[in-house]
Amino acid sequence: MALYGAAAAVLAGVESRQGSIKGLVYGSRFQNVKQLYALVCETQRYAAVLDAVIASAGLLRAEKKLRPHMAKVLVYELLLGRGFRGGGGRWKALLARHQARLKAELARLKVQRGVSRNEDLLEVGSTPGPAPQIPRFVRVNTLKTCSDDAIDYFKRQGFSYQGRASSLEDLRTLKGKHFLLDPLLPELLVFPAHTDLHEHPLYQAGHLILQDKASCLPAMLLAPAPGSHVLDACAAPGNKTSHLAALLKNQGKIFAFDLDAKRLASMATLLARAGVSCCELAEKDFLAVSPSDPRYSQVQYILLDPSCSGSGMLSRQLEEPGAGTPSKERLHALAGFQQRALCHALTFPSLQRLVYSTCSLCQEENEDVVQGALQKSPGTFRLVPVLPSWPHRGLGTFPGAEHCLRASPETTLTGGFFIAVLERVEVSSSVPQTETLGPELTPSSTRKRKKRRRKPAAGASPPPRT
Template sequence: MKLDLAREAALKILYEINEKGAYSNIALNKYFSGHELTERDRAFVTELVYGAVKWKLTLDRMISACSSIRLEKLSPWIRNILRLGAYQLQYLTRVPPSAAVNESVKLARRYGHKASSGFVNAVLRNIAGGGGKDVIPDKAVDPVGYLSVRYSYPKWIAGKFAELFGEKFTESLLEAGNQVPDLTVRANMLKITADELIRELKTEGVDALPGKYVRESVVIKGPVSVSGLEAFRKGLFQVQDEGSMLPALVLAPQPGEKVLDACSAPGGKATHMAQLMNNNGLITAMDIHEHKLKLIKDASDRLGTGIIHTELHDASLPVPQHEGMYDRVLLDAPCSGLGIIRRKPDIKWARENRDIESITALQRRLINSVSKALKPGGVLVYSTCTLLPEENRCIIREFLDNNDEFYEDDIAAFLPAGLSKYASGGMLQTYPNRDGIDGFFIARLVRKGK
């Protein structure tokens, strides 16, 4: 019995994610680094893993409706085999149903006991025949339940979004969170322009086009192994969504200045700031984890940004020697990550509503700490990749209420055309469904004086 290598790889990776708490992107990269797979198989594995993670709640409802055994009573291997099979049946129309069922049965024979293959066969054939179609609640009777199951989100997220944004916008937002995002990169303007990068990529057989808003952004089309590209090895670009490029643009660091990047890893924003500073000045890239400092250094070395100096420190604790030292401070704060679910779907299942209180407590400590490092007249940018006001506007309002030496600075002048109209004073919130980029919050504050 020969197993399909891609499906077996997807099963092993999914097991690491669902049963051992691994992050999907890290689990995929770890597996790929240790196994030889064709580009086609790598793309299929990635699609299977992200799809099964993304649609887990809906898939589990369908499986439960078609199974005589409760989901939690199944072995983890069989549970994940069923998820992969059901995902192919429901969401991958190009995969013949017979292939989805038969390959899942083969996996069950290898990873289950004697009766497992028959059980998997029965459940998946039931789903293929239309079983489990009625698991989605009636929209008129239970609108939050409908949103949760229809788009595979925990009920607390669907309910919170509906309360904040209304049902119509929320439905669009949840749908956008399930779409495959563009692979966007930032041209390293120290070495190449965006147009030149597009031409350079074309010589390697890669189609690319300009991004939506940011002049240095480039969208790569089609599946591609980025690390295998010569343009990547030569430091001509950095993988980075346009939403993630906005904080550095709003901070607008100038050549010769001293900048603190308080929660810097993996270094995308620090290297972007070095680019904006024309590699002239000083950037202190701080992180609490030593192994993450290496990520920053590796990115800086590859891109040729020589002004970044890493520092191991907990940014929630002030550094006396940093007080009043920096012209600009970027605080890209740890957050719930609800604005980048389309990129990291496991965030749906890793977060709980009760987490928000501890996250916001850390965000308050961080902004109060790093603000002390700013010179009078200096600029502080606070950013997150979440959509929740309690992690965003509420943090800024509370900080300003308690620190009258800071004020909001008009953010619109620092934003790309197409986004400035959404600015509100010193703040901007982007949304995947409205803007086509990751959901980011950015606030620009200035310390009085000078």
């Protein structure tokens, strides 16, 4: 059955870090993505149990052509899932030869652990708890449409538009077919949790980008002006890159790098669907990119979102039980790379503004990396205080760390995230400030200003509320 082959392929992709379960499922050609996603998640949740049963039963020794990921999917279906009801084909016949032994090994494992239910076999922390419900955030791709048109489209589909949210509580209480405009980002629509828009025609046409609010902040805070040159250091899967292109209005240049060829290929597809034409992709390690290369002589903005533990991703606990607490060894290795990447980025000669971000909750990957990089280039760059009304700030591990932003389901109704904005101390007047940031977001907002206030431009909107 195609379902089992697709599930095995997704599991293999997750193990080799080609992407998340959800990303690989929706990137597959399998028609019933909900069925595939459910099967993969449950198989992954019981992975340790399945590995033990398969090893004890000697399944892979007996069936030498059966690959480990396929074995795991099939044994889950036989012992813990649907049991091949109404299908299974040749796989059902293959597993039938080992059914008695597999069931006996599962029963033996329960006896050894002193449990009676399958769920009790799960290790502590691998059973999904009451995960915080965060809304479905949908960024309108302004390269192809505008917020008003997207809102009108949803209204014609029977959704009820509630206007711009005034508080997090408005987002928290969203239900049914109601949706809002985010109070901070003018192109971000907010739907109730679990709203599935992957099959929506506007998403498939690239008019909508399904992107968590916290993930939208890095490009927004970098705020590159149309016509400028931007470097996206660790770019795949590409949502932030497409956001940068939208802010640039496809005017200027984005140099995007990633070392993973498969992720880069998927990113190229995403950018093409989103109508991005100002981006140059390169399969290259950012650390190998020379700051003295004339091609990057005009790069004034850098977005650095490097590989991290992903400990802030809500889906990671389901996909990789225990991933919320990465080992010290892994954290040390990740932080070492992250700091090298950040220090390298700060050596680009024309750089004026940089955003460093991770989807990690760990201090080692966040505040510690930023502090280390600033200490290695004293007096050259500084942390910019942004979004003063944002409720979740950086950990107070060094002076100025409170200028960093953190995000979490509990405090901001988003995935876990960290963001730091750095700018060169002597900011050139040639770097334009974009209106997208609003008065409280501009780098110059912390300086003493005794000049008379300029009147706002006609039609300008008030500063966003958080």
